[in-house]
Amino acid sequence: MILSIRSSSAAGEYGEVYSCNYALARFLQAREDRWLSDHFFENCLKFSKFVQSDEGKKKAEAHCNIGLIADRNGIFSTTCSHGLNISKLLYTVFCFSKYLSVRQSQHLTSIVLCLNVDCADTDA
Numbered sequence: 001m002i003l004s005i006r007s008s009s010a011a012g013e014y015g016e017v018y019s020c021n022y023a024l025a026r027f028l029q030a031r032e033d034r035w036l037s038d039h040f041f042e043n044c045l046k047f048s049k050f051v052q053s054d055e056g057k058k059k060a061e062a063h064c065n066i067g068l069i070a071d072r073n074g075i076f077s078t079t080c081s082h083g084l085n086i087s088k089l090l091y092t093v094f095c096f097s098k099y100l101s102v103r104q105s106q107h108l109t110s111i112v113l114c115l116n117v118d119c120a121d122t123d124a
Helices: 002-010 014-030 034-048 057-072 076-088 090-095 102-123
Strands: none
Touching (some): 034 057
């Protein structure tokens, strides 16, 4: 998988780079290796910015995953900032909601609905 990431990155196939990073993140997440899975989710966000062929689906999903990580770790300002990024992509996310897990969809909805309360609390 790592070799696929490297070769796809060198070839400029950023959708494939994203998919490989995502697969590794999910594999490690299932084995409860949070540190390494978080690393690969962060790589997903990094490479999602270069994927142009999916109308923002991977970018929205990557922000959602980083928001979930931040929320799990109690880093509410990061959750809010990714929530703001997600809210900018909300139309795209709803168009691609069939690609998100139920948990991602619920978390995204709660971030968008609670942005004013949660982010106001972290700014104080």
